[in-house]
Amino acid sequence: MNTPTRTELAELGEFGLIDRLAKNILPALPETFKGIGDDCAVLDYGGEEFTLISTDMLVEGVHFDLAYCPLKHLGHKAVSVNVSDIVAMNGTPLHITVGLALSNRFSVEAIEELYAGMAAACKDYKIDLVGGDTTSSRSGLVISITVVGKVGKDKVAYRSGANVHDVLCVTGDLGGAYLGLQMLEREKQVFVSNPTVQPELAGKDYILQRQLKPIARTDFMYDLKEAGVVPTAMIDISDGLASEVMHLCKNSKVGMVIFEEKLPIDESAMETARDLNLDITTCALHGGEDYELLFTIRPQDFEKLKNSPHITAIGYCLPAEDGIWLNTLNNNHVKLTAQGWAHF
Ligand code: ADP
Ligand code: MG
Numbered sequence: 001m002n003t004p005t006r007t008e009l010a011e012l013g014e015f016g017l018i019d020r021l022a023k024n025i026l027p028a029l030p031e032t033f034k035g036i037g038d039d040c041a042v043l044d045y046g047g048e049e050f051t052l053i054s055t056d057m058l059v060e061g062v063h064f065d066l067a068y069c070p071l072k073h074l075g076h077k078a079v080s081v082n083v084s085d086i087v088a089m090n091g092t093p094l095h096i097t098v099g100l101a102l103s104n105r106f107s108v109e110a111i112e113e114l115y116a117g118m119a120a121a122c123k124d125y126k127i128d129l130v131g132g133d134t135t136s137s138r139s140g141l142v143i144s145i146t147v148v149g150k151v152g153k154d155k156v157a158y159r160s161g162a163n164v165h166d167v168l169c170v171t172g173d174l175g176g177a178y179l180g181l182q183m184l185e186r187e188k189q190v191f192v193s194n195p196t197v198q199p200e201l202a203g204k205d206y207i208l209q210r211q212l213k214p215i216a217r218t219d220f221m222y223d224l225k226e227a228g229v230v231p232t233a234m235i236d237i238s239d240g241l242a243s244e245v246m247h248l249c250k251n252s253k254v255g256m257v258i259f260e261e262k263l264p265i266d267e268s269a270m271e272t273a274r275d276l277n278l279d280i281t282t283c284a285l286h287g288g289e290d291y292e293l294l295f296t297i298r299p300q301d302f303e304k305l306k307n308s309p310h311i312t313a314i315g316y317c318l319p320a321e322d323g324i325w326l327n328t329l330n331n332n333h334v335k336l337t338a339q340g341w342a343h344f
Pocket of ligand 1 (some may be wrong): 018021033036037038039040041055056085238239
Protein backbone atom coordinates (compact mmCIF):
# COMPACT_ATOMS: atom_id res chain seq x y z
CA MET A 1 0.00 0.00 0.00
CA ASN A 2 1.23 3.48 -0.83
CA THR A 3 1.49 5.85 2.10
CA PRO A 4 0.29 9.32 1.13
CA THR A 5 3.08 11.88 0.80
CA ARG A 6 3.35 14.39 3.59
CA THR A 7 5.50 17.44 2.98
CA GLU A 8 6.23 19.65 5.98
CA LEU A 9 5.50 23.36 5.49
CA ALA A 10 8.98 24.12 6.80
CA GLU A 11 10.49 22.21 3.86
CA LEU A 12 9.00 24.65 1.34
CA GLY A 13 8.96 27.85 3.38
CA GLU A 14 6.53 30.67 2.70
CA PHE A 15 7.69 31.49 -0.83
CA GLY A 16 8.08 27.84 -1.87
CA LEU A 17 4.54 27.15 -0.68
CA ILE A 18 3.09 30.12 -2.60
CA ASP A 19 4.96 29.02 -5.77
CA ARG A 20 3.63 25.49 -5.41
CA LEU A 21 0.03 26.58 -4.85
CA ALA A 22 0.17 29.18 -7.62
CA LYS A 23 1.14 26.53 -10.18
CA ASN A 24 -2.40 25.16 -10.13
CA ILE A 25 -4.16 28.52 -10.08
CA LEU A 26 -4.37 29.59 -13.69
CA PRO A 27 -6.24 32.82 -14.38
CA ALA A 28 -9.11 32.35 -16.86
CA LEU A 29 -10.46 35.89 -17.18
CA PRO A 30 -9.12 38.38 -19.73
CA GLU A 31 -9.39 41.05 -16.99
CA THR A 32 -6.70 39.28 -14.93
CA PHE A 33 -3.69 41.12 -16.30
CA LYS A 34 -1.32 39.81 -13.60
CA GLY A 35 -2.28 37.31 -10.90
CA ILE A 36 -0.12 35.88 -8.10
CA GLY A 37 3.51 36.94 -7.90
CA ASP A 38 3.83 40.69 -7.38
CA ASP A 39 2.96 43.10 -4.56
CA CYS A 40 -0.57 43.39 -5.98
CA ALA A 41 -2.67 41.64 -8.58
CA VAL A 42 -3.21 43.87 -11.65
CA LEU A 43 -6.71 43.87 -13.10
CA ASP A 44 -7.80 45.44 -16.37
CA TYR A 45 -11.43 46.57 -16.42
CA GLY A 46 -10.81 48.86 -19.41
CA GLY A 47 -9.89 52.56 -19.51
CA GLU A 48 -6.56 54.24 -18.86
CA GLU A 49 -5.91 52.66 -15.48
CA PHE A 50 -5.38 49.25 -13.97
CA THR A 51 -7.09 48.23 -10.75
CA LEU A 52 -4.70 46.92 -8.07
CA ILE A 53 -5.67 44.57 -5.23
CA SER A 54 -3.71 43.03 -2.38
CA THR A 55 -4.28 41.35 1.02
CA ASP A 56 -2.04 41.42 4.07
CA MET A 57 -2.72 39.80 7.39
CA LEU A 58 -1.39 40.55 10.88
CA VAL A 59 -1.59 37.73 13.44
CA GLU A 60 -1.16 38.12 17.20
CA GLY A 61 1.92 36.32 18.45
CA VAL A 62 3.41 36.22 14.93
CA HIS A 63 3.34 39.84 13.76
CA PHE A 64 2.58 41.70 16.96
CA ASP A 65 2.61 41.36 20.72
CA LEU A 66 -0.10 43.30 22.57
CA ALA A 67 2.20 43.52 25.60
CA TYR A 68 3.90 46.46 23.89
CA CYS A 69 1.91 47.22 20.74
CA PRO A 70 -0.85 49.78 21.47
CA LEU A 71 -4.07 48.85 19.63
CA LYS A 72 -4.35 52.27 18.02
CA HIS A 73 -0.87 51.91 16.52
CA LEU A 74 -1.68 48.38 15.45
CA GLY A 75 -4.76 49.58 13.56
CA HIS A 76 -2.69 52.20 11.80
CA LYS A 77 0.06 49.70 10.97
CA ALA A 78 -2.40 47.13 9.58
CA VAL A 79 -3.59 49.74 7.06
CA SER A 80 -0.08 51.01 6.28
CA VAL A 81 1.36 47.60 5.40
CA ASN A 82 -1.48 47.14 2.90
CA VAL A 83 -1.17 50.61 1.39
CA SER A 84 2.55 49.91 1.03
CA ASP A 85 1.83 47.10 -1.46
CA ILE A 86 -0.20 49.48 -3.65
CA VAL A 87 2.61 52.05 -3.52
CA ALA A 88 5.07 49.28 -4.48
CA MET A 89 3.23 49.07 -7.84
CA ASN A 90 3.48 52.89 -8.18
CA GLY A 91 -0.27 53.01 -7.52
CA THR A 92 -2.71 55.17 -5.58
CA PRO A 93 -4.61 53.42 -2.75
CA LEU A 94 -8.40 53.91 -2.68
CA HIS A 95 -10.37 51.46 -0.55
CA ILE A 96 -9.89 48.83 2.14
CA THR A 97 -12.01 46.11 3.69
CA VAL A 98 -11.13 44.71 7.11
CA GLY A 99 -11.46 41.10 8.31
CA LEU A 100 -11.24 40.68 12.09
CA ALA A 101 -11.04 37.54 14.21
CA LEU A 102 -11.52 38.41 17.90
CA SER A 103 -11.51 36.56 21.19
CA ASN A 104 -13.66 37.62 24.16
CA ARG A 105 -10.45 38.78 25.83
CA PHE A 106 -11.07 42.09 24.03
CA SER A 107 -13.52 44.72 25.20
CA VAL A 108 -15.61 46.81 22.82
CA GLU A 109 -13.49 49.81 23.82
CA ALA A 110 -10.31 47.95 22.85
CA ILE A 111 -11.66 47.22 19.37
CA GLU A 112 -12.77 50.84 19.08
CA GLU A 113 -9.19 51.83 19.83
CA LEU A 114 -7.98 49.53 17.01
CA TYR A 115 -10.50 51.17 14.69
CA ALA A 116 -9.46 54.67 15.76
CA GLY A 117 -5.99 53.76 14.45
CA MET A 118 -7.42 52.46 11.19
CA ALA A 119 -9.56 55.58 10.79
CA ALA A 120 -6.51 57.78 11.35
CA ALA A 121 -4.58 55.83 8.72
CA CYS A 122 -7.48 56.16 6.26
CA LYS A 123 -7.35 59.92 6.80
CA ASP A 124 -3.55 60.01 6.38
CA TYR A 125 -3.66 58.04 3.12
CA LYS A 126 -6.94 59.57 1.89
CA ILE A 127 -8.62 56.19 1.50
CA ASP A 128 -11.99 54.79 2.60
CA LEU A 129 -12.74 51.76 4.76
CA VAL A 130 -15.78 50.27 3.03
CA GLY A 131 -16.51 46.91 4.68
CA GLY A 132 -15.12 43.73 6.13
CA ASP A 133 -16.02 40.69 8.20
CA THR A 134 -16.02 39.93 11.93
CA THR A 135 -15.73 36.53 13.53
CA SER A 136 -14.50 34.90 16.72
CA SER A 137 -11.05 33.50 17.32
CA ARG A 138 -9.82 30.99 19.88
CA SER A 139 -6.21 31.94 19.64
CA GLY A 140 -5.87 35.72 19.55
CA LEU A 141 -6.41 38.66 17.29
CA VAL A 142 -6.16 38.37 13.51
CA ILE A 143 -6.47 41.41 11.21
CA SER A 144 -6.72 40.74 7.50
CA ILE A 145 -7.01 43.76 5.25
CA THR A 146 -7.64 43.90 1.51
CA VAL A 147 -6.71 47.08 -0.29
CA VAL A 148 -7.79 48.27 -3.72
CA GLY A 149 -5.97 50.94 -5.71
CA LYS A 150 -5.38 52.19 -9.21
CA VAL A 151 -2.42 52.99 -11.43
CA GLY A 152 -2.01 54.48 -14.92
CA LYS A 153 -1.35 51.67 -17.38
CA ASP A 154 1.90 53.36 -18.40
CA LYS A 155 2.97 53.95 -14.77
CA VAL A 156 2.74 50.47 -13.23
CA ALA A 157 5.98 49.10 -11.71
CA TYR A 158 6.34 45.32 -11.42
CA ARG A 159 9.04 43.30 -9.68
CA SER A 160 10.08 42.06 -13.10
CA GLY A 161 11.27 45.04 -15.20
CA ALA A 162 14.84 45.64 -13.99
CA ASN A 163 17.60 45.68 -16.63
CA VAL A 164 21.37 45.28 -16.47
CA HIS A 165 23.00 48.66 -15.51
CA ASP A 166 19.82 49.98 -13.85
CA VAL A 167 20.51 51.78 -10.56
CA LEU A 168 19.14 50.13 -7.42
CA CYS A 169 17.67 52.65 -4.96
CA VAL A 170 15.91 52.60 -1.65
CA THR A 171 13.73 55.21 0.07
CA GLY A 172 14.27 56.30 3.69
CA ASP A 173 16.48 54.25 5.97
CA LEU A 174 16.77 50.61 6.95
CA GLY A 175 17.03 48.46 10.07
CA GLY A 176 15.12 50.84 12.36
CA ALA A 177 11.95 48.77 12.61
CA TYR A 178 13.91 45.66 13.60
CA LEU A 179 15.93 47.53 16.22
CA GLY A 180 12.74 49.09 17.57
CA LEU A 181 11.39 45.57 18.00
CA GLN A 182 14.57 44.44 19.77
CA MET A 183 14.22 47.34 22.23
CA LEU A 184 10.58 46.48 22.92
CA GLU A 185 11.41 42.79 23.39
CA ARG A 186 14.23 43.65 25.77
CA GLU A 187 12.05 45.92 27.88
CA LYS A 188 9.33 43.27 27.97
CA GLN A 189 11.80 40.72 29.37
CA VAL A 190 12.95 43.22 32.00
CA PHE A 191 9.33 43.94 32.91
CA VAL A 192 8.44 40.25 33.18
CA SER A 193 11.28 39.61 35.64
CA ASN A 194 10.73 42.84 37.59
CA PRO A 195 7.46 44.75 36.97
CA THR A 196 8.57 47.71 39.14
CA VAL A 197 11.39 48.68 36.74
CA GLN A 198 10.46 51.56 34.43
CA PRO A 199 11.11 50.93 30.71
CA GLU A 200 14.29 52.49 29.37
CA LEU A 201 13.10 53.76 26.02
CA ALA A 202 14.22 57.39 26.22
CA GLY A 203 15.72 58.62 22.94
CA LYS A 204 14.31 55.65 21.05
CA ASP A 205 11.25 57.41 19.60
CA TYR A 206 12.35 57.10 16.00
CA ILE A 207 13.04 53.36 15.94
CA LEU A 208 9.96 52.65 18.08
CA GLN A 209 7.83 54.56 15.62
CA ARG A 210 9.46 52.60 12.77
CA GLN A 211 8.30 49.37 14.42
CA LEU A 212 4.96 50.39 15.90
CA LYS A 213 3.67 52.87 13.33
CA PRO A 214 5.43 52.53 9.96
CA ILE A 215 4.35 54.92 7.21
CA ALA A 216 3.78 53.72 3.64
CA ARG A 217 5.77 55.88 1.21
CA THR A 218 2.90 57.47 -0.69
CA ASP A 219 4.97 60.69 -0.55
CA PHE A 220 7.64 59.21 -2.79
CA MET A 221 5.11 58.70 -5.60
CA TYR A 222 4.92 62.48 -5.90
CA ASP A 223 8.71 62.70 -6.36
CA LEU A 224 8.45 60.11 -9.12
CA LYS A 225 5.54 61.87 -10.77
CA GLU A 226 7.22 65.26 -10.57
CA ALA A 227 10.43 63.91 -12.08
CA GLY A 228 8.43 62.04 -14.74
CA VAL A 229 10.17 58.79 -13.80
CA VAL A 230 8.67 55.29 -13.67
CA PRO A 231 10.87 52.72 -11.88
CA THR A 232 11.78 49.75 -14.08
CA ALA A 233 11.02 47.49 -11.09
CA MET A 234 9.79 48.07 -7.55
CA ILE A 235 8.92 46.18 -4.35
CA ASP A 236 8.26 47.27 -0.77
CA ILE A 237 10.54 46.09 2.02
CA SER A 238 8.45 43.92 4.30
CA ASP A 239 10.71 40.89 4.82
CA GLY A 240 14.09 42.63 4.67
CA LEU A 241 16.32 44.23 2.04
CA ALA A 242 18.13 41.01 1.13
CA SER A 243 14.93 39.07 0.61
CA GLU A 244 13.42 41.83 -1.57
CA VAL A 245 16.64 42.14 -3.61
CA MET A 246 16.33 38.41 -4.32
CA HIS A 247 12.70 38.86 -5.41
CA LEU A 248 13.63 41.67 -7.83
CA CYS A 249 16.52 39.62 -9.23
CA LYS A 250 14.47 36.45 -9.63
CA ASN A 251 11.52 38.22 -11.27
CA SER A 252 13.64 40.50 -13.48
CA LYS A 253 16.21 37.80 -14.33
CA VAL A 254 19.15 40.01 -13.37
CA GLY A 255 21.95 39.90 -10.81
CA MET A 256 22.79 42.78 -8.47
CA VAL A 257 25.56 44.23 -6.39
CA ILE A 258 24.80 46.33 -3.33
CA PHE A 259 27.34 48.36 -1.40
CA GLU A 260 27.43 48.12 2.38
CA GLU A 261 28.80 51.67 2.68
CA LYS A 262 25.74 53.03 0.84
CA LEU A 263 23.07 51.44 3.06
CA PRO A 264 21.04 54.31 4.56
CA ILE A 265 20.92 53.91 8.34
CA ASP A 266 19.56 56.34 10.90
CA GLU A 267 21.92 57.45 13.68
CA SER A 268 19.61 56.15 16.44
CA ALA A 269 19.41 52.73 14.76
CA MET A 270 23.22 52.65 14.58
CA GLU A 271 23.50 53.55 18.26
CA THR A 272 20.93 50.94 19.33
CA ALA A 273 22.67 48.21 17.34
CA ARG A 274 25.91 49.11 19.12
CA ASP A 275 24.21 49.01 22.54
CA LEU A 276 22.59 45.64 21.80
CA ASN A 277 25.77 44.22 20.30
CA LEU A 278 24.09 43.61 16.94
CA ASP A 279 25.68 44.04 13.53
CA ILE A 280 23.91 47.02 11.95
CA THR A 281 24.40 45.74 8.38
CA THR A 282 22.71 42.45 9.31
CA CYS A 283 19.82 44.44 10.82
CA ALA A 284 19.51 46.53 7.63
CA LEU A 285 19.74 43.48 5.32
CA HIS A 286 17.52 41.05 7.17
CA GLY A 287 15.52 43.05 9.73
CA GLY A 288 12.42 43.74 7.66
CA GLU A 289 9.26 45.71 8.37
CA ASP A 290 10.76 49.05 7.32
CA TYR A 291 8.12 49.39 4.56
CA GLU A 292 10.47 51.47 2.45
CA LEU A 293 10.53 51.06 -1.33
CA LEU A 294 13.28 49.23 -3.18
CA PHE A 295 13.38 50.03 -6.89
CA THR A 296 15.49 50.13 -10.02
CA ILE A 297 15.67 53.00 -12.50
CA ARG A 298 17.53 53.65 -15.72
CA PRO A 299 20.83 55.48 -15.11
CA GLN A 300 19.57 58.54 -17.03
CA ASP A 301 16.49 58.65 -14.77
CA PHE A 302 18.68 58.61 -11.69
CA GLU A 303 19.97 62.02 -12.76
CA LYS A 304 16.38 63.33 -12.65
CA LEU A 305 15.76 61.96 -9.16
CA LYS A 306 19.08 62.45 -7.47
CA ASN A 307 17.94 65.59 -5.64
CA SER A 308 15.03 63.76 -4.02
CA PRO A 309 15.71 63.77 -0.29
CA HIS A 310 13.98 60.44 0.02
CA ILE A 311 16.25 58.13 -1.95
CA THR A 312 19.69 56.51 -1.80
CA ALA A 313 21.39 54.59 -4.61
CA ILE A 314 22.74 51.41 -3.01
CA GLY A 315 23.82 49.34 -6.01
CA TYR A 316 23.13 48.37 -9.58
CA CYS A 317 21.95 45.50 -11.76
CA LEU A 318 24.28 42.90 -13.28
CA PRO A 319 23.68 40.12 -15.79
CA ALA A 320 21.88 37.24 -14.04
CA GLU A 321 24.87 34.91 -14.39
CA ASP A 322 27.03 37.33 -12.36
CA GLY A 323 24.95 36.62 -9.24
CA ILE A 324 23.79 38.71 -6.28
CA TRP A 325 26.47 40.32 -4.14
CA LEU A 326 27.15 42.53 -1.18
CA ASN A 327 30.28 44.63 -1.47
CA THR A 328 31.40 45.03 2.16
CA LEU A 329 33.07 48.00 3.85
CA ASN A 330 36.46 46.28 3.59
CA ASN A 331 35.81 45.68 -0.10
CA ASN A 332 35.05 41.98 0.06
CA HIS A 333 32.45 40.46 -2.26
CA VAL A 334 29.98 38.36 -0.25
CA LYS A 335 27.19 36.33 -1.82
CA LEU A 336 23.86 37.70 -0.65
CA THR A 337 21.42 35.26 0.92
CA ALA A 338 17.87 35.96 2.03
CA GLN A 339 17.30 35.21 5.68
CA GLY A 340 13.92 36.92 5.91
CA TRP A 341 11.48 35.50 8.38
CA ALA A 342 10.87 31.78 8.68
CA HIS A 343 7.12 31.84 9.38
CA PHE A 344 6.81 28.11 9.69
P1 ADP B 1 3.97 40.91 -0.02
O1 ADP B 1 5.11 40.67 0.96
O2 ADP B 1 4.26 41.98 -1.00
O3 ADP B 1 2.64 41.08 0.68
P2 ADP B 1 3.82 38.09 -0.36
O4 ADP B 1 5.22 37.60 -0.26
O5 ADP B 1 2.94 38.02 0.84
O6 ADP B 1 3.86 39.60 -0.89
O7 ADP B 1 3.09 37.37 -1.55
C1 ADP B 1 3.71 37.18 -2.79
C2 ADP B 1 2.64 36.89 -3.82
O8 ADP B 1 1.95 35.69 -3.49
C3 ADP B 1 1.57 37.96 -3.94
O9 ADP B 1 1.24 38.10 -5.31
C4 ADP B 1 0.40 37.41 -3.14
O10 ADP B 1 -0.84 37.88 -3.63
C5 ADP B 1 0.53 35.91 -3.39
N1 ADP B 1 0.01 35.09 -2.28
C6 ADP B 1 0.44 35.05 -0.99
N2 ADP B 1 -0.25 34.16 -0.27
C7 ADP B 1 -1.16 33.61 -1.11
C8 ADP B 1 -2.17 32.61 -0.97
N3 ADP B 1 -2.41 32.01 0.19
N4 ADP B 1 -2.89 32.29 -2.07
C9 ADP B 1 -2.68 32.91 -3.26
N5 ADP B 1 -1.73 33.84 -3.45
C10 ADP B 1 -0.98 34.19 -2.40
MG1 MG C 1 5.02 43.80 -0.86
